[in-house]
Amino acid sequence: MSTLENNSWQNIQGELSRRIIMRVWQPGEQIPNEADLAVEFGCARTTVNRAMRELANAGLVERRRKAGTRVALNPIRKATLEISITRQEVERRGAQYSHILLERQIKRPPRLISSQMKLVDKAKLLQLKTLHLADNQPFMYEDRWVNPDAAPEILQADLSEISANEWLVQNAPFSDGDISFFAINANKKEAENLAIDEGTAIFIIERMTKMGETAITLVKLAYAPGFKMHTTI
Template identity: 60%
Template sequence: MTLSEINSWQTIKAEVMRRIVERVWLPGDQIPNEVDLAEEFGCARATVNRALREVAEAGLVERRRKAGTRVALNPTRKATLEIPITRLEVEQRGWRWRHVILEREETLPPAVVTTRLGLSDKIPMLHVRTLHYADNSPFLYEDRWVNISAIEAIRSVNFQSIDANEWLVQNAPFTRGDITFSAANATELEAELLEAKKGAAIFVIDRTTWNGDIPVTLVRLAYAPGYRVHTEL
């Protein structure tokens, strides 16, 4: 796509969104079809299609085949989440980061892991457990399983020089994932590692990433008491 074409669809997207926000087109209204909009804007229909796809992904319009495009009655508001690099997260808070590898081995995963990933329990996975520190205080306990068949190169990585989290963010492509945020009571192991009382309230993230239909990694992140997460809409 040429620069002029990119500018064209972005300009059309901005104008469509303006008309929606300023109520030129009201919630539930059917907007002009692609042919009419292409004629109005003096561009190719494909350019209009690209712009409307972007607006639909933003949740402001609903597109249905043969039924046209309507302004959404209840616009979707989406938050953008990124997989953070723990080292950077600690350093950006003004602390010194370090990590300790508690365990690294290729082993058969438990049923709870294979069930969630849809993998055979007869195929070894890489199990890595890491404790991250902020200055001299425990910050995060990371319990991770990696599908080696999806990313063979991880076998040769020296996790003393780079932790599994940062290496995977930089080297393991993924197309989708699921994330669960929860409050939990620290298990005996988590309490010991995080220097907290057993049963103390902690923040937990369970995350799975996939590349197409192939699972890449499953990780449980248990943060020390007092951790707060911030995101933007």
């Protein structure tokens, strides 16, 4: 097969990844340099470079200056999860969204929380407990701590109208954060709120967002049984 006149970096990326996936180029093997490939494909080196760059951050190849490019030994595939706000998540399932603010108080958090958020021990936080509903059925129970220093206006916000989740997304920009996913047996409180039996396995997402070094919010989301997080690779 002649690969000439496959200009456009997309086509070239396609052909390159085909060769890798079909093992034309074996894992660990060095592949031709950009200049040579440019000649083969009848295009500029820049174009090959663009295609290669995409392959590199897809994890299919590893590149090092002077050393060249080689097929990744164990191509670490990356799945990407979209972190959207709960209302959208519910509406995407074709259900009607609503939420109830169950608790709202300002107090000193447990040690575990303040250390996780790297706050001084005496700092007071806003604690919010919210139940998210899909078609009036419990969908997710949210237990959130907010650092009022990082987002003072939230103390005035009416969080029964707009959920804390949504308010923060719109009003409290964050630079980075981390997320954990795990499973737990529902405790009494969680079971009560989600209207399930105590001990039922529930899916948990724990997320902390920060602005630079300052923690903005730490939240634990407990999804009702049957929830599946899905994505493609």
